[in-house]
Amino acid sequence: MVRATQVHKSFGRLDVLRGIDLVVNPGEVLCLIGPSGSGKSTFLRCINHLEKIDGGELAVDGELVGYRRSGDRLYELKDREVCGKRAEIGMVFQRFNLFPHMSVLDNVMAGPVRVKRESSSTARDRAVRLLERVGLADKVKSYPNQLSGGQQQRVAIARALAMEPKLMLFDEPTSALDPELVGDVLDVMRGLAEEGMTMIVVTHEMGFAREVGDTLVFMDGGVVVESGDPRAVLTAPQHERTKSFLSKVL
Amino acid sequence: MTDPTVRPSPGGGEGDGGRSNMKIVPVRHPGRWVASAVILVLAAMLINTMFFSHVTRGGVREGRYQWGVVGKYLFAAPIFRGIVVTLELTVIAMVVGIVFGIVLAVMRLSPNWLLSGSAWIYIWFFRGTPVLVQIIFWYEGISYLYPHLGFGIPFATPFVNVNANVLVTSFTAGALGLSFNEGAYMAEIVRAGIISVDEGQTEAAQSLGMAKFQTMRRIVLPQAMRVIIPPTGNETISMLKTTSLVYAIALADLFTAATNISNTNYEVVPLLLVASLWYLFFTSLLTVGQYYVERYYARGSTRALPPTPIQRIRQSFFHVRIKPVPAMADAPWLAPHE
Ligand SMILES: Nc1ncnc2c1ncn2[C@@H]1O[C@H](COP(=O)(O)OP(=O)(O)O)[C@@H](O)[C@H]1O
Numbered sequence: 001m002v003r004a005t006q007v008h009k010s011f012g013r014l015d016v017l018r019g020i021d022l023v024v025n026p027g028e029v030l031c032l033i034g035p036s037g038s039g040k041s042t043f044l045r046c047i048n049h050l051e052k053i054d055g056g057e058l059a060v061d062g063e064l065v066g067y068r069r070s071g072d073r074l075y076e077l078k079d080r081e082v083c084g085k086r087a088e089i090g091m092v093f094q095r096f097n098l099f100p101h102m103s104v105l106d107n108v109m110a111g112p113v114r115v116k117r118e119s120s121s122t123a124r125d126r127a128v129r130l131l132e133r134v135g136l137a138d139k140v141k142s143y144p145n146q147l148s149g150g151q152q153q154r155v156a157i158a159r160a161l162a163m164e165p166k167l168m169l170f171d172e173p174t175s176a177l178d179p180e181l182v183g184d185v186l187d188v189m190r191g192l193a194e195e196g197m198t199m200i201v202v203t204h205e206m207g208f209a210r211e212v213g214d215t216l217v218f219m220d221g222g223v224v225v226e227s228g229d230p231r232a233v234l235t236a237p238q239h240e241r242t243k244s245f246l247s248k249v250l
Numbered sequence: 251m252t253d254p255t256v257r258p259s260p261g262g263g264e265g266d267g268g269r270s271n272m273k274i275v276p277v278r279h280p281g282r283w284v285a286s287a288v289i290l291v292l293a294a295m296l297i298n299t300m301f302f303s304h305v306t307r308g309g310v311r312e313g314r315y316q317w318g319v320v321g322k323y324l325f326a327a328p329i330f331r332g333i334v335v336t337l338e339l340t341v342i343a344m345v346v347g348i349v350f351g352i353v354l355a356v357m358r359l360s361p362n363w364l365l366s367g368s369a370w371i372y373i374w375f376f377r378g379t380p381v382l383v384q385i386i387f388w389y390e391g392i393s394y395l396y397p398h399l400g401f402g403i404p405f406a407t408p409f410v411n412v413n414a415n416v417l418v419t420s421f422t423a424g425a426l427g428l429s430f431n432e433g434a435y436m437a438e439i440v441r442a443g444i445i446s447v448d449e450g451q452t453e454a455a456q457s458l459g460m461a462k463f464q465t466m467r468r469i470v471l472p473q474a475m476r477v478i479i480p481p482t483g484n485e486t487i488s489m490l491k492t493t494s495l496v497y498a499i500a501l502a503d504l505f506t507a508a509t510n511i512s513n514t515n516y517e518v519v520p521l522l523l524v525a526s527l528w529y530l531f532f533t534s535l536l537t538v539g540q541y542y543v544e545r546y547y548a549r550g551s552t553r554a555l556p557p558t559p560i561q562r563i564r565q566s567f568f569h570v571r572i573k574p575v576p577a578m579a580d581a582p583w584l585a586p587h588e
C-alpha cells in the first residue's frame with residue numbers, strides 16, 4: 001500500500017528525513033515510534049501530499065506521491081489531482097483539528113459533501129452510522145468545544161472514515177488526551193485494524209503497538225533504525241538507540 | 251423590603267463567631283457621589299439650554315436650538331433623497347470594500363510574489379492617500395488623464411470608446427473613491443482574520459481533499475469572521491459618516507442636502523442638527539445589528555452565549571428563567587427556539 005525508498009526531505013538546511021525505506025502492505029498496521037523531532041510527522045505529511053519530498057521515491061497504492069510517471073518523465077501533479085489523492089487517505093491529528101464552527105454531524109459530512117459531492121442525505125446516513133460506531137450517536141448536534149478530548153478525537157476519526165479511505169494515518173492520536181480518555185480512542189482504532197484497514201500509527205502507546213501492530217518501526221534522526229515484529233522489537237531491540245529510547249519510554 | 255445596605259451575611263457557620271447577626275456596613279465612595287452630583291448638574295444645565303432657553307439673534311428672540319426648524323426639515327423630501335444617497339454609498343462602498351478586501355488579503359498571503367506584491371502596492375497607495383483626495387481624483391482626474399476610455403485588446407485600437415465624463419458621474423466617482431479606499435482597509439482586517447485561524451484547520455481540510463478555494467470559503471473564512479466582524483462593524487459605522495466627503499464633488503448625500511437647504515435659508519445650525527440626528531439614528535441601528543452578527547459568528551467558540559439585552563429585560567421584568575442558550579441554537583433561523 002505504501003512503499004518508501006530512500007525518501008529525503010529537508011526544510012532549508014535542516015535534513016529531516018534522510019533516506020526512509022519502508023513498506024506497508026494492504027491491511028497492515030504499522031506503528032511508528034521515535035524521539036520527538038525524528039521526522040515522524042513529516043513522513044506522514046509527505047505520504048498525504050502535505051509536504052513535497054526532495055529525493056527518493058514514495059508510492060501509495062502503486063502510484064507515486066506528488067508526481068505522475070509518463071515515459072521517462074515525472075510530471076508534477078496539478079492541485080486538483082493532489083486533492084483527489086488526499087481524499088483517498090485519512091489523517092487524524094494530535095490536536096484533533098475538528099472544525100469548531102460546524103456541528104459534529106457537519107464535521108463528519110463535510111468531506112463527502114464538499115469533496116465527493118455526495119447528496120447530503122447519503123452523507124448524513126453514513127455520518128450517523130460512523131458516529132454510532134465510535135460511540136457518539138448522542139452527540140451529532142453538539143459542537144466540538146462541547147466535547148471532551150477523547151470524544152473529539154473519535155469524531156475526527158469518523159470524519160476521516162467518512163471519505164472511505166484506503167489508508168489511515170494517525171499522528172499521535174492520543175498524546176493530547178487525559179489518560180482515562182485514551183482507551184476509548186484506542187478501542188476505535190483497534191476495531192478499525194480488525195476490519196482490515198491499512199494504518200500507519202505514530203504513537204507512544206507501546207501496549208497498542210504490541211497488541212494491534214503488525215510491524216513496529218523505530219525512527220531516529222530521519223532514518224529507520226530498526227523495524228520488525230512489535231513484540232520482538234519491544235522485548236529484544238537490536239540497536240543501541242532503540243534500546244535507550246525504549247528504556248526511557250517503557 | 252429591608253434596607254438594602256444591611257444584609258445578613260450568607261455564611262453563618264460556627265466558625266465565624268456569630269457574625270451572621272451583625273450589620274455589614276459597605277465601603278462608602280464619597281468621590282463617586284461628588285462626581286455623580288457634578289454630572290447631574292451639568293446635564294440639567296445642558297438640557298435647560300437645549301430645550302428651555304432663548305437667545306436674541308439679529309434682534310429676534312428665539313429658541314436657542316431652534317427645534318421647530320429642525321422638526322420642519324427632519325422629514326423634508328431633499329433630506330430623504332440625501333439619506334438614500336448616503337445609504338447607497340455606504341452599502342456599495344462596504345460591499346465592494348469587503349469583496350476587494352477578501353481578494354487582496356488572499357493575494358497578500360499568496361506565495362506568488364507578483365500577487366502579494368501587487369496587493370501590497372494597492373494597500374500602500376489607497377491607505378497612504380486621503381480618501382477626500384481619492385474621491386476628487388476619481389471625479390476630476392480620470393477624465394483629465396484618460397479622457398477617452400477604450401475597451402478592446404491591450405495596446406491595439408479599442409473596439410469601444412467612451413467619453414470618461416459620461417462614465418464617471420459624481421455618484422460613480424464617490425462610490426469608486428470610497429470603495430477602493432475601503433478595500434485597502436478591509437484587506438488588512440481580513441488578513442488579520444485569516445492569520446488568526448489555526449493552521450491545523452487548513453491541514454485538516456486539505457487532508458479531506460478539499461481544494462484551496464473550498465478550504466478558504468468553507469473552513470478558514472467562517473472562522474476568521476469572528477475576528478473580522480467587530481472591526482468591519484466599525485468600518486461600516488465610519489463609512490456611513492465618511493460618505494459626507496462627497497460634499498466636495500457636489501453629490502447630494504444627507505450632509506450635502508442639509509447644507510444645500512441652509513445655503514438658501516441660512517439656518518445652518520438647525521440643518522446640521524437634522525443631518526446629525528439622522529447619522530445618529532443609522533449608526534445606532536448598525537450598532538445593534540453588529541451585536542447580533544457577532545453573536546451569530548460566536549457559534550462554536552463559546553459553550554453558551556450570554557442572553558441578549560432583550561432577553562435580559564424579559565428576564566428581569568417578568569422573572570422568566572431563560573436557560574443559557576447553547577451556542578449552536580443561537581441563531582433562531584438555525585434551530586427552533588422554545
Ligand atoms: N514546516 C516546517 N518548517 C521547518 N521545519 C520543520 C517543519 N516541519 C517540521 N520541521 C522540523 O522537522 C523536524 C522533524 O519534525 P517532525 O516531523 O514534526 O518530528 P516528530 O513528529 O518526529 O516529532 C523538527 O526539527 C521540526 O522542527
Ligand SMILES: [Mg+2]
Pocket residue numbers: 040041042171172
Ligand atoms: Mg510529531
